[in-house]
Amino acid sequence: MALPAARARGWAAAVKMAQRRRHAEAPRGSPSRAPPGSRAALYVHWPYCEKRCSYCNFNKYIPRGVEEAAMRSCLVTEAQTLLRLSGVQRVESVFFGGGTPSLASPNTVAAVLEAVDQISHLPADSEVTLEANPTSAPGSRLAAFGAAGVNRLSIGLQSLDDTELQLLGRTHSARDALQTLAEARRLFPGRVSVDLMLGLPAQQVGPWLGQLRTLLGCCDDHLSLYQLTLERGTALFTQVQRGALPAPDPELAAEMYQEGRAMLREVGFRQYEVSNFARNGALSTHNWTYWQCGQYLGVGPGAHGRFVPQGAGGHTREARIQTLEPDNWMKEVMLFGHGTRRRVPLGQLELLEEVLAMGLRTDVGITHQACSCYVCPVPGLGVSVFPPKEAPAVRPSTSWDRTSCCKENPIIEIIGLL
Numbered sequence: 001m002a003l004p005a006a007r008a009r010g011w012a013a014a015v016k017m018a019q020r021r022r023h024a025e026a027p028r029g030s031p032s033r034a035p036p037g038s039r040a041a042l043y044v045h046w047p048y049c050e051k052r053c054s055y056c057n058f059n060k061y062i063p064r065g066v067e068e069a070a071m072r073s074c075l076v077t078e079a080q081t082l083l084r085l086s087g088v089q090r091v092e093s094v095f096f097g098g099g100t101p102s103l104a105s106p107n108t109v110a111a112v113l114e115a116v117d118q119i120s121h122l123p124a125d126s127e128v129t130l131e132a133n134p135t136s137a138p139g140s141r142l143a144a145f146g147a148a149g150v151n152r153l154s155i156g157l158q159s160l161d162d163t164e165l166q167l168l169g170r171t172h173s174a175r176d177a178l179q180t181l182a183e184a185r186r187l188f189p190g191r192v193s194v195d196l197m198l199g200l201p202a203q204q205v206g207p208w209l210g211q212l213r214t215l216l217g218c219c220d221d222h223l224s225l226y227q228l229t230l231e232r233g234t235a236l237f238t239q240v241q242r243g244a245l246p247a248p249d250p251e252l253a254a255e256m257y258q259e260g261r262a263m264l265r266e267v268g269f270r271q272y273e274v275s276n277f278a279r280n281g282a283l284s285t286h287n288w289t290y291w292q293c294g295q296y297l298g299v300g301p302g303a304h305g306r307f308v309p310q311g312a313g314g315h316t317r318e319a320r321i322q323t324l325e326p327d328n329w330m331k332e333v334m335l336f337g338h339g340t341r342r343r344v345p346l347g348q349l350e351l352l353e354e355v356l357a358m359g360l361r362t363d364v365g366i367t368h369q370a371c372s373c374y375v376c377p378v379p380g381l382g383v384s385v386f387p388p389k390e391a392p393a394v395r396p397s398t399s400w401d402r403t404s405c406c407k408e409n410p411i412i413e414i415i416g417l418l
C-alpha cells in the first residue's frame with residue numbers, strides 16, 4: 001500500500017510542535033474533556049520476533065520472512081473497520097506492542113497513524129508509543145520511527161546483567177541496552193520508558209538493587225518493574241521444572257520489589273500502578289486508559305479491545321478478541337475487514353469486576369471519575385450501568401489525590417495498589 005508520505009510527515013511535524021508546547025504549558029496526563037463514548041485508546045499488535053525469549057508466552061511468531069506490505073494493509077484495514085464500528089471520533093493514544101514492533105518498518109507505523117487520523121481524529125499531542133528491543137532499534141531506526149509519528153518509546157531492557165540476559169534468551173547485552181537507552185533519550189527526551197524484570201531464578205536482592213541504581217543513573221522519567229511470571233509452556237518453565245534452574249524465590253522477589261519501590265520513591269518517582277513508576281508527570285496515558293476502564297480498540301493478531309459498538313442498540317460494552325495466528329488473521333481481515341474471533345458483551349457484574357480489578361492496581365484506587373463512565377454505585381451496594389451517552393456528568397477531579405476524587409461519594413473510596 002502506498003503511503004501518503006507528505007501527510008504522514010505533516011502529522012509527525014505537528015506532533016513535534018505539540019510536544020514542545022506541552023512541555024512548556026501543561027503537566028502530562030491531564031484528563032480529556034471529550035465524552036467517554038467518543039474517545040478511545042488504540043493498541044496495535046505486531047506479532048513477529050527475531051527469536052523466542054525463554055520466559056515469554058506473548059502472542060508472537062518467529063517467521064522465515066514477513067509479508068510486510070500485506071500485514072501493513074491488514075493493520076490499516078482493521079483499524080479503519082474497528083474505528084467505524086465503535087464510532088470513536090478521537091483517538092487519544094496509540095501503542096504499538098508485540099512481539100517486536102521495532103522490527104516493523106517505520107512506513108507501517110506511519111500508515112496506521114495516517115489511517116487513524118483520517119477515519120477519526122488523532123490529536124497532534126496524542127501519546128504514540130512503540131515497544132523497542134535493543135538489538136532491533138539502533139539510533140537511525142529510532143529516528144525513522146520518530147519521523148513516522150512515534151513520540152514515546154518503551155525499551156525492553158529486562159536486566160543489566162549479561163548472564164541473566166542469556167538466561168532470558170535475549171539477543172542483546174547490557175551494553176547494547178544502555179546504548180539504545182541513551183540514543184532513545186537523545187531522540188525522545190522525557191518520553192522513554194524501560195522495563196526491568198525481577199525475581200529471576202538465582203537472582204539476589206543486592207545485585208538486583210545495584211542494577212536498579214545503575215539504571216537510575218541513566219534512565220528517563222518512566223520505569224516498569226516486572227516480577228517474572230514463570231509461564232507454563234516456556235523454556236524457562238521447563239528448565240525450572242526439570243531442576244536445571246532453581247525456582248524463583250517469592251520472598252526474595254518481594255524484597256526486591258519493596259526495596260526497589262522505596263529507592264524509586266526517594267528519587268522522585270511516583271508509583272502510579274503496581275509495576276509502573278513515573279516522575280515529572282510522565283505517566284503512560286495509554287495504560288492509564290486501561291486502568292481507568294476507558295474504551296480501547298485492539299488491532300492486529302490476538303489484540304484485545306473493550307468498547308461500545310455503535311448501531312444495534314449501541315448500549316453494551318463488549319470485549320473483543322482478534323484471531324491469534326497472523327496468517328489466519330490476515331485472511332479474515334481481507335475477507336471481512338476485521339479479524340474479530342470473539343465478542344463478549346459485558347454484564348453489570350463483569351463491568352464492576354473490571355472497574356475494581358483495574359482501579360485497585362493504581363495509586364488513586366477506584367475513583368468516581370472512572371466509575372461514572374459505566375458503573376454508578378447505589379445504596380445497598382447495587383450497581384447501575386450506563387452506556388457512556390447516558391452516564392451522569394463526569395465530575396472532573398482537579399488532582400490525582402484520591403481523597404479529593406472520592407470525597408463526594410464515599411461508597412467508592414477504595415484505596416489502590418492492591
Ligand SMILES: C[S@@+](CC[C@H](N)C(=O)[O-])C[C@H]1O[C@@H](n2cnc3c(N)ncnc32)[C@H](O)[C@@H]1O
Binds near residue numbers: 229
Ligand atoms: C510485550 S512484552 C515484550 C516487549 C518486547 N518484545 C520486549 O521483549 O522487550 C513487554 C514486557 O513484558 C515483560 N514480560 C514479558 N514476559 C514476562 C513474564 N513472563 N514475566 C514478567 N514480565 C514479562 C517484559 O519486561 C517485557 O519487556
Ligand code: SF4
Binds near residue numbers: 049053058099
Ligand atoms: S519477550 Fe519480547 S522479544 Fe522476547 S519473545 Fe517475547 S515478545 Fe518477543
